[in-house]
Structure formats: structure tokens, C-alpha cells
Amino acid sequence: MRVDLLTREFPPHVYGGAGVHVAELSAVLAQHIDVRVRCFDGPRPDRPGVTGYDVPADLADANPALRTLGVDLRMAADVAGADLVHSHTWYANLAGHLGGLLHDVPHVLSAHSLEPLRPWKAEQLGGGYALSSWAERTAYEGAARVIAVSAGMRADILRSYPQIDPEKVVVVHNGIDTDAWARPAEEAIAQVAAAHGIDPDRPAVIFVGRITRQKGLGYLLAAAESLPADVQLILCAGAPDTAELAAEVTERVNRLQQQRTGVVWISEMLPREQVMALLAMATVFVCPSIYEPLGIVNLEAMAVGTAVVASATGGIPEVVQHGTTGLLVPLEQLTDGTGTPLHPERFIADLAAALTELTGDPDRAAAMGAAGRQRAAEQFSWAAIAERTLEVYRDALGA
Structure with missing residues (x-):
């Protein structure tokens, strides 16, 4: 099985929990399946299996949401050959949605946050917030499976996007590497x-x-x-x-x-x-x-x-x-x-x-x-979370 993980953040450019999640999850999944990571912030020549994308030059001065969608289009084209695509956050959700349609493969997305519950982002994005909200809603409603990182998040998803079949929304918690995160000397x-x-x-x-x-x-x-x-x-x-x-x-x-x-x-x-x-x-x-x-x-x-x-x-x-x-x-x-x-x-x-x-x-x-x-x-071990994620993949492919 080949799965392409699509994400805004990936080391060394990690700004929040979603980036940590993808970095840890990809490492554990790679022990079981063929994993390709596609991310923002430019090429990663020192990281095998990771493809990083720059914002298209003609969008360099555009609204941040448009710059994001420009990267998404490049990702969607490049997932050819994957058996399944798995996107993280609205930044990459549309890439997963379009890539799944283009190449006729299931799209699974992980919900780390929801645009309808972050209206203050209009301060940051202006009209781009309407675009990010549209991209997220479109991807959620079209996804084969939606992974919520908590039961509370699952309830928020179903309330924000009532058209989604509840059977498609499953809970898989975030994890932590307790070997990497421990009390120092x-x-x-x-x-x-x-x-x-x-x-x-x-x-x-x-x-x-x-x-x-x-x-x-x-x-x-x-x-x-x-x-x-x-x-x-x-x-x-x-x-x-x-x-x-x-x-x-x-x-x-x-x-x-x-x-x-x-x-x-x-x-x-x-x-x-x-x-x-x-x-x-x-x-x-x-x-x-x-x-x-x-x-x-x-x-x-x-x-x-x-x-x-x-x-x-x-x-x-x-x-x-x-x-x-x-x-x-x-x-x-x-x-x-x-x-x-x-x-x-x-x-x-x-x-x-x-x-x-x-x-x-x-x-x-x-x-x-x-x-x-x-x-x-x-x-909250990553091994258990990776196995649960693989079950979601198998379920989406079986459907």
C-alpha cells in the first residue's frame, strides 16, 4: 500500500501540533507501508520520500489563501500512483480532495482544527478566510473518511458539517513519543x-x-x-x-x-x-x-x-x-x-x-x-495510533 501524506508543516518547518503529528505518524507508518510526504516550504533534498513545494512564483504576492491553493494544485497532480491520499489541516485538504478525484483513489483527512470555529482568522486572512472555509468544507464533505483527533472534535465536525455521514467520522487521538519527550538531566x-x-x-x-x-x-x-x-x-x-x-x-x-x-x-x-x-x-x-x-x-x-x-x-x-x-x-x-x-x-x-x-x-x-x-x-503511544490509522486506511480502501 502506498499512501501520500499531504501537509502544510513538516520538519524542519513545524509551527504547531499538526506538524508534530505528521512527522511522528509518517515515521511509524513507514515501518508498515510505503509512505510519501508532500509538504509546503520548499524542497527537502536531505529527506528521502519527502517532496516540498514552493508557492508558485506568479502567486507570490497574492492573498495567503490563494498561495496555499496554488501549492495544493501542484500536490494534487503529483499524487499519481498512490493507493490513498491522507491530508492534514485545511492547507492541504483541497490537495487531497482534488488528488483523490483526479487519480480515483480514496481521500482520508485528519481534522486538527475547524475553520468555522476559528472566525478570528478573518483578521489574518481577510477574504482568504472565505476561501479557506470553502476548501475545508469541500474536502470534508467529499472525503472517504474523516479522522477526528478526539471525541470532542468529532462532535464539532458533525455540528459544523451536518451533511457528512457520521459513519465516516472516526476518532484517532494524537500521540506522543515518550522516548523523545522526557525529563532532561x-x-x-x-x-x-x-x-x-x-x-x-x-x-x-x-x-x-x-x-x-x-x-x-x-x-x-x-x-x-x-x-x-x-x-x-x-x-x-x-x-x-x-x-x-x-x-x-x-x-x-x-x-x-x-x-x-x-x-x-x-x-x-x-x-x-x-x-x-x-x-x-x-x-x-x-x-x-x-x-x-x-x-x-x-x-x-x-x-x-x-x-x-x-x-x-x-x-x-x-x-x-x-x-x-x-x-x-x-x-x-x-x-x-x-x-x-x-x-x-x-x-x-x-x-x-x-x-x-x-x-x-x-x-x-x-x-x-x-x-x-x-x-x-x-x-497515547504512536505505535497504537499508527495501527488505528492503518485500520482507517483499510476500511476506506475496502469501501
Whole structure:
């Protein structure tokens, strides 16, 4: 069986959980089948079996959505010979849809997020958001199978795209490589902490994520104002969606730094080894997202052995066990697609309370971190997820 994986992100250009997912999944699937990866961001001559595409020159100055569709057309032409195509995120969904039609093979797609539930992207793409939404809807409605990364995500898919046959939508969770994600040596942790001016003797809360509305960074910054004075806040936050959002976050972080010590903002993308060291030295990892189909970053924190405080939305409750591997913060939200909290002040207060609870009890936080590491290893291994994905492939080909 030959399967072509179509993706926006692939190493070394990985910006979020979807890129991590494809990199890990492709490596495990390659042990069983012929896997070809097709991705954005130019050729990968040093990576056998990986074809990278540049944006067509005549679209270089076009709307970002049009540039994406230009790459999709090239991918669709090149999947000739595949038995099945498997696309990831709206960036590559249309390539999978058109490639499947053109070459008469099944198209399977993995849903890592949904455009109808990210309306703030109109700030970033303008009219391109209408194009990305059209591309996603067309691909979902035409796909042979849709893989949801959580049961929460499956429910979102069926609500957003009611024309899809529910029998075609299956759940296969994201995974984590617990050999690659593990607690570093204490010396390495100390070196990274010192390099960023973090005090190892003070409790710390860490956030890792892009600066985008869905990650809920604004709510965290508000909650941080009421954390105990000795608690540090480490923000590994970069790649803002818009200049306006970047300016908003900059202003709020600066204000917070004037109010309290120990607020560290790291805007550059760090190597995995440094991220693991920062996660390991923190008392608590926080995920204040208002939209999160699964949240692979929670799995990464758990694999390193760090307790998690996260909003109870999307697929997060399927990963974080409340009271065992961390604490879930209740979140009532609007159902208009924005995910806006119905009671933002209550959410901020509850988030601050959960963070205060665990940073004030480091022994309990450490026990939760150990339980999280065990859960990640037992329930979210890539070997099991690859086998489940292969079952979806066989089912689509059999149909």
C-alpha cells in the first residue's frame, strides 16, 4: 500500500501540533507501508520520500489563501500512483480532495482544527478566510473518511458539517513519543533556566503556544495578575497571527512585568531540548485555550512529567485527568464559533485559583506530573495510533 501524506508543516518547518503529528505518524507508518510526504516550504533534498513545494512564483504576492491553493494544485497532480491520499489541516485538504478525484483513489483527512470555529482568522486572512472555509468544507464533505483527533472534535465536525455521514467520522487521538519527550538531566534544566533568567527556587507556571486567539493567552495574562507574588510566569509564545495581536500581547506583558517579578517572555521558537528543560523546571504547565481539538502540547508536558492546568474544552478532557494528572478549569462558551467564554471573569478567576492551588503544593504537582507521564506512555503511544490509522486506511480502501 502506498499512501501520500499531504501537509502544510513538516520538519524542519513545524509551527504547531499538526506538524508534530505528521512527522511522528509518517515515521511509524513507514515501518508498515510505503509512505510519501508532500509538504509546503520548499524542497527537502536531505529527506528521502519527502517532496516540498514552493508557492508558485506568479502567486507570490497574492492573498495567503490563494498561495496555499496554488501549492495544493501542484500536490494534487503529483499524487499519481498512490493507493490513498491522507491530508492534514485545511492547507492541504483541497490537495487531497482534488488528488483523490483526479487519480480515483480514496481521500482520508485528519481534522486538527475547524475553520468555522476559528472566525478570528478573518483578521489574518481577510477574504482568504472565505476561501479557506470553502476548501475545508469541500474536502470534508467529499472525503472517504474523516479522522477526528478526539471525541470532542468529532462532535464539532458533525455540528459544523451536518451533511457528512457520521459513519465516516472516526476518532484517532494524537500521540506522543515518550522516548523523545522526557525529563532532561538536572544539569541541562539548570543551564536553560539560567540562560533565560528563571529562578529554580521559585514556583513557575509555563505556557507554550502560538500567539493566536484560540490559545487563550489573554485570559492567562489576566489570571497572572492575581497569582502569588513568588510565582514566576514563563511565556514561550511567538508567531503572532497579526501585528495587532502582537502589539496587544506586548502591551499586556509589559504591564504585567511592571506589576510583578519573574515574568519571562521567550518569543523565539526554541529547540525541543530547551522546551523540555523549561517544561521540566516548571511547577505547572498551563493551557488556557478556548479552542483545542486535542492539545498535543498537553501531552508533551505530561510526557516530561509536569502537572497540567487546562481549560475543559474540546478534546482536552480526554487527555488531562482532573485531579490525577492535573486540574481542568470549567469553561462555558458561546456556540457562535468564537468560543468566547460566557463568563470571562469567572474563567479568569478559576484559572488563577487552579494555578495557585498547584504552585502552592509542589509535592502534589509533582505526583500529578508522574501520573501524567505514565498516562502519556500507556494511552497515547504512536505505535497504537499508527495501527488505528492503518485500520482507517483499510476500511476506506475496502469501501
